[in-house]
Amino acid sequence: MSTEQARSARTEGEPLLSVENLRTSFYTDKEVIRAVDGISFDIFRGETVGIVGESGSGKSVTARSIMRLVEKPGRIENGRIMYDGEDLLDKSAKQMRSIRGGSIAMVFQDPLTSLNPVYTVGNQIKEALRLHRGLSGSKATKEAIELLEAVGIPDAHRRVREYPHQFSGGMRQRAVIAMALACDPELLICDEPTTALDVTIQAQILELLEELQEERDLGIMFITHDMGVIAEIADRVNVMYAGEIVESAPVVELFESPKHPYTQGLLNSIPGQGLDEDERLATIEGDVPTPNEDPTYCRFAPRCPKAFTECDTVHPEPVEVGDGTGRHRASCLLYPDDLPTEEAVAVHREGGQRGGDTR
Ligand code: SF4
Known part of the structure; x- marks a missing residue:
C-alpha cells in the first residue's frame, strides 16, 4: 500500500x-x-x-x-x-x-511544566500507571522501564531512578512522552x-x-x-x-x-x-488581529496582498478548492475560482454551500 x-x-x-x-x-x-x-x-x-x-x-x-x-x-x-x-x-x-x-494525553512545549522536579522520572511514570492502569510495585517499575526504553532512553534501568534535572532537554521530552504513553x-x-x-x-x-x-x-x-x-x-x-x-x-x-x-x-x-540567491524571503507584514467581534468580514484582509472591497464586508466560508472530494477547503472569497469573483462572493454570502457541506 x-x-x-x-x-x-x-x-x-x-x-x-x-x-x-x-x-x-x-x-x-x-x-x-x-x-x-x-x-x-x-x-x-x-x-x-x-x-x-x-x-x-x-x-x-x-x-x-x-x-x-x-x-x-x-x-x-x-x-x-x-x-x-x-x-x-x-x-x-x-x-x-x-x-x-x-x-487523551497531552505533551507540552516545555517538558518541565509536566515533570515535577522533586520526584524521580520513574516515580512520575509509575504514578500515571497507578492512576490510569491500576499498576503498582514491581509491575509498575518494570512497565516504567519498558516505557523509557520505548521512547529511546538508554540505560533505562538506571535512568528510571533519576530526577528531571539529570535529563537533557530532549531526554526530558522523551520522558514526558513516556508518561503520556503510560496511560495507553x-x-x-x-x-x-x-x-x-x-x-x-x-x-x-x-x-x-x-x-x-x-x-x-x-x-x-x-x-x-x-x-x-x-x-x-x-x-x-x-x-x-x-x-x-x-x-x-x-x-x-x-x-x-x-x-x-x-x-x-x-x-x-x-x-x-x-x-533564487538574490531573492528575499517573503514575510507577512503585521500581526494576527485580536478576534473581538463577529466574523462579518475576512480577518486576514488587512494583511492580504489579494484583498478587494468585499473582503471587508463578507465573511469567507470554507469552500471546496481541491479535487471535489471535500478534503481540500479554503475560506477565501477568491474561491471557487471557476466562478467570476462576483459569483464566488455570492457563494460565501450564502454560507459557502456550493462546495458541499461546511466541514
Ligand atoms: S477573502 Fe481572500 S482575498 Fe479577501 S482578504 Fe481574505 S484571504 Fe484575502
Missing part, C-alpha cells in the same frame, strides 16, 4: 475526535475575545492532524478546549467535541479528569513539543512520535507554528488564523497547491522554498 493509500485508508470510518463548530471566548472588562471561532475538524486513528498558525491564532486554545482546560475568563461557548461518539462538553469534571491523561492513550495532543529543542533532537522526537503512532495506532493532533515540522509529521493540516481555520488539506496537497493567501504567505516565508 502506498503512503497516500495508507493515509486515505486511515480517514475511513468514524473519526476518533470530531470538533464541530467550536467557539471559545475570553471575557475581559473591555471586550470579548473569540480566541477560537467556529472551527471544525476530525482526527482519525493512526492519523496526525497538524494545526498550524502564528502566535495568537487560537491553536493552543483549541487544544485546551478539547481537554476542557480553558481557565477563566475563558469559556467554551458553542459547539461539540465528539470523542469516541460522546460529547466531551457533556462530561463531568470527574469524568474529564479520568479522560485527561487517560485516553488513543489520542495524543502535542502542543509545540519540539519548539524548545535544537533541530537534531527535534528530528529525533518527530521520528519517535511517528514510530509510536504506527505501533499504537495513535491519533495525533500536532500544534506548531513551524511549516517545516508540519511537512515532516502531518497527514492533514488545518491552517488557523485569528481563531478560524482558513485552509484544510492533506499535507502534500497543501504544500504543492496552497490556496489561501495566508497559507501561501506562510509557505513563502520558509527558507529554501525555491528562491
Whole structure:
C-alpha cells in the first residue's frame, strides 16, 4: 500500500475526535475575545492532524478546549467535541479528569511544566500507571522501564531512578512522552513539543512520535507554528488564523497547491522554498488581529496582498478548492475560482454551500 493509500485508508470510518463548530471566548472588562471561532475538524486513528498558525491564532486554545482546560475568563461557548461518539462538553469534571491523561494525553512545549522536579522520572511514570492502569510495585517499575526504553532512553534501568534535572532537554521530552504513553492513550495532543529543542533532537522526537503512532495506532493532533515540522509529521493540516481555520488539506496537497493567501504567505516565508540567491524571503507584514467581534468580514484582509472591497464586508466560508472530494477547503472569497469573483462572493454570502457541506 502506498503512503497516500495508507493515509486515505486511515480517514475511513468514524473519526476518533470530531470538533464541530467550536467557539471559545475570553471575557475581559473591555471586550470579548473569540480566541477560537467556529472551527471544525476530525482526527482519525493512526492519523496526525497538524494545526498550524502564528502566535495568537487560537491553536493552543483549541487544544485546551478539547481537554476542557480553558481557565477563566475563558469559556467554551458553542459547539461539540465528539470523542469516541460522546460529547466531551457533556462530561463531568470527574469524568474529564479520568479522560485527561487517560485516553487523551497531552505533551507540552516545555517538558518541565509536566515533570515535577522533586520526584524521580520513574516515580512520575509509575504514578500515571497507578492512576490510569491500576499498576503498582514491581509491575509498575518494570512497565516504567519498558516505557523509557520505548521512547529511546538508554540505560533505562538506571535512568528510571533519576530526577528531571539529570535529563537533557530532549531526554526530558522523551520522558514526558513516556508518561503520556503510560496511560495507553488513543489520542495524543502535542502542543509545540519540539519548539524548545535544537533541530537534531527535534528530528529525533518527530521520528519517535511517528514510530509510536504506527505501533499504537495513535491519533495525533500536532500544534506548531513551524511549516517545516508540519511537512515532516502531518497527514492533514488545518491552517488557523485569528481563531478560524482558513485552509484544510492533506499535507502534500497543501504544500504543492496552497490556496489561501495566508497559507501561501506562510509557505513563502520558509527558507529554501525555491528562491533564487538574490531573492528575499517573503514575510507577512503585521500581526494576527485580536478576534473581538463577529466574523462579518475576512480577518486576514488587512494583511492580504489579494484583498478587494468585499473582503471587508463578507465573511469567507470554507469552500471546496481541491479535487471535489471535500478534503481540500479554503475560506477565501477568491474561491471557487471557476466562478467570476462576483459569483464566488455570492457563494460565501450564502454560507459557502456550493462546495458541499461546511466541514
Ligand atoms: S477573502 Fe479577501 S482578504 Fe481574505 S484571504 Fe481572500 S482575498 Fe484575502
